[in-house]
Amino acid sequence: MTLADRWLLPDGIEEVLPPGAQQIEHLRRRLLDLMDSWGYDLVTPPVLEYLDALLTGTGKDLDLRTFKVTDQISGRMMGLSADTTPQVARIDAHSLARDGISRFCYCRTIFHTRARSLLANRTPTQIGAELFGEAGVAADVEVLSMMLSLLTASGVKNIHLDIGNVGVYRAIAEQAGVTDAQQTELFDLLKLKCASDIDAWAEREIADNNSRKALQLLARLQGTLSGLANGFDKLIALVPGVASELEHLQAVANQVLERFPGVPLYIDLTELRGYQYHTGLVFGAYIPGYGDAIAQGGRYDETGKAFGRARPARGFSADLRVLARLGDFAPERKPLVLAPATGDAALWQYVNELRQQGMRVISCREQDTPQADYSLQIINGQWQLVQVQPA
Structure with a gap:
């Protein structure tokens, strides 16, 4: 090295x-x-x-x-x-x-x-x-x-808030009898969100008619809460097991929209991030x-x-x-004070008082070159704060 x-x-x-x-x-x-x-x-x-x-x-x-x-x-x-x-x-x-x-x-x-x-x-x-x-x-x-x-x-x-529910996919996969090998293929297709590829896969792999239609519909269930209401009803008719999960999602989304009306909320039922350990609602902010x-x-x-x-x-x-x-968060800037590096006991006490008041105080030496707001100087026998004039 x-x-x-x-x-x-x-x-x-x-x-x-x-x-x-x-x-x-x-x-x-x-x-x-x-x-x-x-x-x-x-x-x-x-x-x-x-x-x-x-x-x-x-x-x-x-x-x-x-x-x-x-x-x-x-x-x-x-x-x-x-x-x-x-x-x-x-x-x-x-x-x-x-x-x-x-x-x-x-x-x-x-x-x-x-x-x-x-x-x-x-x-x-x-x-x-x-x-x-x-x-x-x-x-x-x-x-x-x-x-x-x-x-x-x-x-x-x-x-922008995105919300999904992996429980919906679990219910469809259970009714369809999706195998582990099939699930791996289906996951890859759902990540790409290509509805036509998912349609073809479901036609080839899923025997149950309702489950096949449900998977094809799932691939198209992305949008606003109000815009997906009809699609949710169709999905429940095909797979009754998704009803409780969709009702839960809608209830959560409605309350969040009430509390944060300025935050756009998008529903995506193909979002399966963390599927191995998530058991219901999933969400992300963008x-x-x-x-x-x-x-x-x-x-x-x-x-x-x-x-x-x-x-x-x-x-x-x-x-x-x-x-x-x-974000645009910025901490409150503390005033910076320069103090001479001396052994003066009165100066030491005054410096401690200023630090307790929230100021930054540097015991300044020859090598120090900070841009300060104040300096400590002796005026009429007492240490006082003097504002530093901009150069």
Whole structure:
């Protein structure tokens, strides 16, 4: 390794310098305070823990993104946390195991072997919340409302909300008798959202007439809530098992629209992100000009099952650094004061008073060249603040 190479960071790894680090830290405090005001308790799961607990109920994608190491004490495989949700599920099921509803929030760095997308980095600062113990519409509305409030507090503008429900696809696939091999093919087609290809696949692979028509209809169920009402009715007639899931989706969407009338809401029943562990509603927030979701989440009732306590659960997460970059949040600037670097006891006391009042005070030396707002000078035998005139 050459001397120049030592300064290089690995691909997908970034550092945060001033003043960006200050902006992110102030935003972190603001958003954690917001979630605290909603009654969500802060937790900090370990960065490193045993792999079998870390990957419980998460599916293959998270497994591939997880850094793995061997514990030199026990010989067991361990992993660096690539997602906070499974760890919070363990906390809910085992570490705390509270009765009734539990609400948790978090903000910490996670680690990915590969970035989730071209726009992501490999060490995102994940901020989010999880709600356990309630299965109804109110819980989904609460989590979605807090996510949108968090984005607003970050200064993010022009938010668009996408909502889907993997339970609808599960009901259709169950009625159609879709095999594991068929599901892999169908997933790939649904990701591309090409209705004609899905039509041809269903004609070839699905024997049951109603199930075949339902899959073909599913491929076309993207749009506004009011615009899809007729399509929902047709889908229920073909597959009665989807009725409760669609009713739940509509109830959640209607309440969110009432609370956030300025946020466009789009329904997409082909959105199967996180299908391996999501069990119902899935959602993501987007803004124009940015190709990834800036926040996303959903319902995942089975994640705590491996810890002996499967409970209704839903949550959301975002990358704090992305929110800081895309939002217009700016921390309040503190006045900067220059103080002579002397041993004067009166000066020391005055500097401490100014810092307690919220000012930044630098004990200035010859090498310091900051652009300050004030300087401390002795006037009539006392240290006083003197405004610095612009050069």
